[in-house]
Amino acid sequence: QKEVEQNSGPLSVPEGAIASLNCTYSDRGSQSFFWYRQYSGKSPELIMFIYSNGDKEDGRFTAQLNKASQYVSLLIRDSQPSDSATYLCAADSGGFQKLVFGTGTRLLVSP
Amino acid sequence: GAVVSQHPSRVICKSGTSVKIECRSLDFQATTMFWYRQFPKQSLMLMATSNEGSKATYEQGVEKDKFLINHASLTLSTLTVTSAHPEDSSFYICSGRRQGEVGQPQHFGDGTRLSIL
Numbered sequence: 246q247k248e249v250e251q252n253s254g255p256l257s258v259p260e261g262a263i264a265s266l267n268c269t270y271s272d273r274g275s276q277s278f279f280w281y282r283q284y285s286g287k288s289p290e291l292i293m294f295i296y297s298n299g300d301k302e303d304g305r306f307t308a309q310l311n312k313a314s315q316y317v318s319l320l321i322r323d324s325q326p327s328d329s330a331t332y333l334c335a336a337d338s339g340g341f342q343k344l345v346f347g348t349g350t351r352l353l354v355s356p
Numbered sequence: 357g358a359v360v361s362q363h364p365s366r367v368i369c370k371s372g373t374s375v376k377i378e379c380r381s382l383d384f385q386a387t388t389m390f391w392y393r394q395f396p397k398q399s400l401m402l403m404a405t406s407n408e409g410s411k412a413t414y415e416q417g418v419e420k421d422k423f424l425i426n427h428a429s430l431t432l433s434t435l436t437v438t439s440a441h442p443e444d445s446s447f448y449i450c451s452g453r454r455q456g457e458v459g460q461p462q463h464f465g466d467g468t469r470l471s472i473l
Contacts (some may be wrong), residue, residue: 276459277459277460279459279461279462281361281464282411286469287467288362288464288465288466288467289400289449289464290464291461291462291463291464293450294459294461296459333399333400342388342401342405342453342460343405344390344398344402344462346399346459347400347405348399
């Protein structure tokens with residue numbers, strides 16, 4: 246069973262702080278990893294993806310991938326109340342087109 | 357960015373009704389689209405992979421005769437929930453992948469909230 250695991254949270258951070266979201270995956274064949282943001286009652290929105298070990302930065306967001314540890318993370322700098330949402334981590338299904346989603350981490354950014 | 361349009365956004369209907377949901381890729385061609393279902397406070401569950409011009413591939417436990425998928429063109433996939441019952445009430449979301457896009461992420465439609473009375 247290919248799995249992606251996330252802490253359900255909620256993760257509470259004050260406005261302006263760094264939010265750190267973590268994810269582990271079980272399938273060593275997975276190549277690409279995705280972070281989606283989902284507001285309550287809405288569909289997921291792609292934030293960023295990563296497929297090489299190391300860091301990838303896009304604005305306030307940094308994705309980190311460690312394939313040896315099968316670990317993916319998302320850092321959100323200067324967190325804003327509008328970042329409050331559920332963040333879904335997803336991994337591709339080892340060469341197949343499907344994505345396996347984690348259950349999501351709920352982030353709460355307080356003003 | 358890649359835009360996926362889903363229609364309708366909300367459906368309320370009586371038990372036994374069949375409901376059709378459309379998923380369109382507006383600015384790209386999608387040879388493959390995906391259909392998900394999400395129950396409240398749960399994660400996305402893949403129902404099936406829709407392949408243009410061929411039969412859909414259903415995930416284990418998803419009834420193919422109940423959830424009919426048609427992917428007749430490179431920009432349109434439809435999901436028909438046949439003889440819907442209250443337990444089919446859920447948030448149905450489609451996604452598409454744009455060929456050649458780096459990383460090939462899935463881009464999601466806005467979802468269809470289905471309520472069966």
